[in-house]
Amino acid sequence: MKAADYTLYLVTDSTMLPEGKTLISQLAEGLKNGVTIVQLREKDTDAKTFVALALEAKKLCDHYNVPLIINDRVDIALAIDASGIHVGQDDIPIPMVRKLVGPEKIVGWSVGKVEEVDQLAEWGPGMINYIGVGTVFDTQTKKDSKKIPMGPEGVSRILTRLQEKKCDWIKTVAIGGLHPDNISRVVYQSQSLDGKRSIDGISLVSDIMASDDAGQSTRILREILAEKSHHFFEGGAADKNTANIKENVQKLSPLIHHITNRVHQNFGANVALAIGCSPIMSEVAAEFEDLCKIPHSVLLLNTGTVADVGILIHAVKTYNSQKRPIVLDPVGFSASSARLILNKKVLSAGQFACIKGNTGEIMGVSGLGGAMKGVDSSGDDSLETRIEATQLVAFKYRTVAVCTGEIDIVVDGTASLKRPLQSGVGVSSADLSYELIKSENVPLFGRITASGCSLGTVIAGFVCAANDESIFTAVVQAVTLYKLAGTRANATCKGSGSFLVDLIDNLYLAAE
Ligand SMILES: Cc1nc(C(=O)O)sc1CCOP(=O)(O)O
Numbered sequence: 001m002k003a004a005d006y007t008l009y010l011v012t013d014s015t016m017l018p019e020g021k022t023l024i025s026q027l028a029e030g031l032k033n034g035v036t037i038v039q040l041r042e043k044d045t046d047a048k049t050f051v052a053l054a055l056e057a058k059k060l061c062d063h064y065n066v067p068l069i070i071n072d073r074v075d076i077a078l079a080i081d082a083s084g085i086h087v088g089q090d091d092i093p094i095p096m097v098r099k100l101v102g103p104e105k106i107v108g109w110s111v112g113k114v115e116e117v118d119q120l121a122e123w124g125p126g127m128i129n130y131i132g133v134g135t136v137f138d139t140q141t142k143k144d145s146k147k148i149p150m151g152p153e154g155v156s157r158i159l160t161r162l163q164e165k166k167c168d169w170i171k172t173v174a175i176g177g178l179h180p181d182n183i184s185r186v187v188y189q190s191q192s193l194d195g196k197r198s199i200d201g202i203s204l205v206s207d208i209m210a211s212d213d214a215g216q217s218t219r220i221l222r223e224i225l226a227e228k229s230h231h232f233f234e235g236g237a238a239d240k241n242t243a244n245i246k247e248n249v250q251k252l253s254p255l256i257h258h259i260t261n262r263v264h265q266n267f268g269a270n271v272a273l274a275i276g277c278s279p280i281m282s283e284v285a286a287e288f289e290d291l292c293k294i295p296h297s298v299l300l301l302n303t304g305t306v307a308d309v310g311i312l313i314h315a316v317k318t319y320n321s322q323k324r325p326i327v328l329d330p331v332g333f334s335a336s337s338a339r340l341i342l343n344k345k346v347l348s349a350g351q352f353a354c355i356k357g358n359t360g361e362i363m364g365v366s367g368l369g370g371a372m373k374g375v376d377s378s379g380d381d382s383l384e385t386r387i388e389a390t391q392l393v394a395f396k397y398r399t400v401a402v403c404t405g406e407i408d409i410v411v412d413g414t415a416s417l418k419r420p421l422q423s424g425v426g427v428s429s430a431d432l433s434y435e436l437i438k439s440e441n442v443p444l445f446g447r448i449t450a451s452g453c454s455l456g457t458v459i460a461g462f463v464c465a466a467n468d469e470s471i472f473t474a475v476v477q478a479v480t481l482y483k484l485a486g487t488r489a490n491a492t493c494k495g496s497g498s499f500l501v502d503l504i505d506n507l508y509l510a511a512e
Pocket residue numbers: 011110111132133134135136138139140141142145147175176177178203204205206207
């Protein structure tokens with residue numbers, strides 16, 4: 001039996017239909033416009049109605065040669081000769097389902113935990129054909145779901161486990177809260193660590209079933225899925241020539257929207273002005289949409305801010321939806337449990353063009369930091385460990401990752417922005433290219449306020465003057481310029497006060 005096409009997996013639901021629409025009419029629109037596999041999922045429908053719906057759905061699916069999967073009800077699946085059955089963790093055990101339906105039918109399973117992958121690996125091929133991995137984001141559709149949204153990072157953990165267990169027979173779809181504003185990122189970020197597996201498709205309910213124009217909704221979804229790359233910028237705002245990012249900064253005068261801590265606000269504004277950008281500090285959520293629509297805007301999100309996490313997440317979603325870049329500085333990543341929760345929520349809320357942190361923060365975000373704490377609380381900050389952690393952050397979040405220290409590390413995780421379905425991005429984190437930015441040590445950076453935070457300001461200005469292909473170049477140039485200005489200021493200053501002033505002067509001079 002040819003393997004099904006999991007690209008766009010519609011799971012039906014008759015409880016959310018708009019006025020004048022029926023389950024069958026929405027299904028027909030979906031099939032006509034590119035749904036590739038269907039699941040009839042009727043939680044609260046009596047068997048008689050379910051069977052009638054299943055027979056009608058089957059007629060439609062057969063017309064489009066699309067597999068029809070029945071949720072839970074193995075008896076009905078057999079009775080109407082459906083293509084397969086989908087069961088959840090609390091339904092009939094998988095070996096029993098496979099015994100009932102025979103070797104030819106498609107059997108799908110809901111998976112939300114890595115241990116469930118170990119179980120399916122144990123069963124081996126011939127038991128399960130695909131898994132629905134979720135819930136990725138919050139969803140109103142599965143009311144009883146007590147699952148914590150796993151985000152693309154959670155999907156990647158499941159994909160990584162499938163690779164570790166060599167489950168190459170399993171297909172995967174992501175499900176839960178998927179909509180046009182987050183699907184590109186889910187496909188782009190959901191990668192196994194070996195870079196050999198991404199999701200085979202996405203599965204959703206409300207985006208189509210609750211749509212006033214299910215056909216149009218389906219076409220939009222197919223267009224997004226057909227894209228081979230993820231885009232950070234709407235149509236590449238800046239000059240295509242990556243070499244003159246600095247000139248672009250002067251030409252475009254980026255608007256750097258800071259959401260940051262009080263201490264950084266004043267100094268960051270002066271740094272922005274010094275390099276030819278215009279700063280704005282705003283935590284007024286109501287104006288985020290206007291701000292990100294101002295030509296050449298960029299968001300610098302420094303989680304040391306006092307703004308509540310809802311405001312930060314709103315900013316991320318707003319800038320992502322307007323395809324304007326975001327630079328994230330996850331300050332004090334795991335310094336406290338409250339800060340860890342806040343930073344994790346922000347990290348999984350959207351796509352960042354650059355994530356910048358010091359060694360402790362990058363170790364934390366990479367996940368290596370946790371292990372380090374257990375083994376070696378002093379924290380192994382050898383260069384190779386720092387490089388490995390920065391590569392992991394770049395890979396996991398498909399971003400340009402910066403780890404600051406005596407030697408700054410910049411890793412390009414955008415990997416040419418590729419986001420294919422199925423085959424994975426083709427590189428592992430260890431393959432990601434990076435630059436080391438060395439310079440003599442500048443101890444006075446540690447004696448002024450917001451020197452690390454203000455590197456974020458310079459990175460944001462340069463990223464804003466880049467385009468989809470040149471984010472890495474822009475970040476390297478920004479870090480290099482900042483280090484150069486610091487070294488020069490260190491040579492001329494009399495103490496930390498004049499260092500602060502000389503740093504601004506040298507940023508001004510170097511940015512010209
Ligand atoms: C059917 C289902 N299963 C989930 C899981 O997490 O296993 S979430 C879900 C509902 C998804 O609906 P929507 O696309 O409207 O968010």
